Amino acid sequence: MSEVKYSKEHEWIKLEGDVATIGITKHATEMLGDIVFAELPEKGSDVEKDGTAGVVESTKAASDVYTPVSGEVVDTNQEIVDDPSKINQDPENSAWFFKLKIKDKSEMDSLMNKDDYDKFAKENNT
């Protein structure tokens, strides 16, 4: 069974086997406003836990996207690059950002479950 976990940087991560799918949360998209640009990591590159792994820009500002776990980028979602408004429409499902082959499953342990994240998001409404 795959459980979705959440980071303090407002990413969600869903682990299936040793492949994790990562995107940004609905809460994040609401804070950002209309997303008009997305940049993803390169396929085949390695990313480190809490490191930058992409950028989203709204009409207002640019924000880095971080990866909540380390791994090798095995897939990226070109659809959101071609039409970034999809991120606002379906952030926690079809508008995923990238997939990682992860190195260390224990990195998932420090992340939040849905209830804890919802509470965290409510308290950090900025």
Added chain:
Amino acid sequence: MGTKKTSLYQLHQDCNAKFVEFAGYQMPIQYSEGIVEEHKFTRNHSGIFDVSHMGQLFIYGGEELIKDLEKIFPLDLKNLKLNHSKYSFLMDKDAGIQDDLIITKIDEGFLIILNAACKDNDFKILKELLKKKYKMVLDENRSLIAIQGPKSSQILNEVVDGVKDLNFMSGNWFLFDNQKVYITRSGYTGEDGFEISIPNNFAEKLTRELINKGSKLAGLGARDTLRLEAGLCLYGHDLDKDKTPVEANLKWAISKERISKGDFIGSDIIIKQLNDGVSKIRVGIKPEGRIIAREKTKIFNQSDVHIGEITSGTFGPSVNGPVAMGYVENEFSKKNTKVFLEVRGKKYAANICSLPFYKKSYVKGVNQ
């Protein structure tokens, strides 16, 4: 001193506005539909903007005031007809822009609309330059509501009869709910529209009526994307004390007759720059891909030499792509010159282009 609120604050809250502090005011950056929708609705229908934070400066006087103001503004004010408006700027002695503004000739003198962040300083400067000879009122008792977009004339005319007959860049007094309101056909979105100066107590009532007739509130976020697509400058970003009107490519706003006299503040620098040219100049910049180049982004030429900086940049919803303005060295200012923008450490291709990015649809009015 806390942040100030405009008389529409409650209405903004009722419409789920997200607020930002801007020039000491709590202002709506957007409402629930978001910047892109508000932008598009303004372009296609009609958007209402609370711009009450801007300064409404009334200066009362006659012939002598006109002469004194001509020493300050590079305008042919003696030939400015009653109820007609001009875009201008307040310059220092080096022709650095201290504010940009709209000045309108009214019965008793002039009405000058000033930027919120500059208005108190402008007031001080003008008071000193005019040697306290004239009554000057920076009116905090009036709100300023802009209604912009192709349906605005029809909508506003249903609420204030007669406004549809105004010509572009002209105004008049009208009655709303037995209150005197001063309405000009103007704005800062690249669309046909109006700005309404109205007593604070009646601003919400007017705005609600405009909403009932089909217009929608739009925030400062949409105002910014609209004005940038229209190629219009934002003070503190595209204009400041280190830039002159010639460098800002605004020489169209300087009266030729006044240049020939050369007797206004900063005129020697303006004349020199008009004759000799300038080293940097404001241009439109269109990135080739989807990359957004924001303010302070460095601009490079094809030989990787730093030639300028972006002063405003965003995503243009009507252009459906990124748009930017900035200053480059004069020799790279020609249309279609290829430049490179440094964003997050990488260089992206862009082209110098003519402004505006989005074609204006100003209505001249029925009398012209």
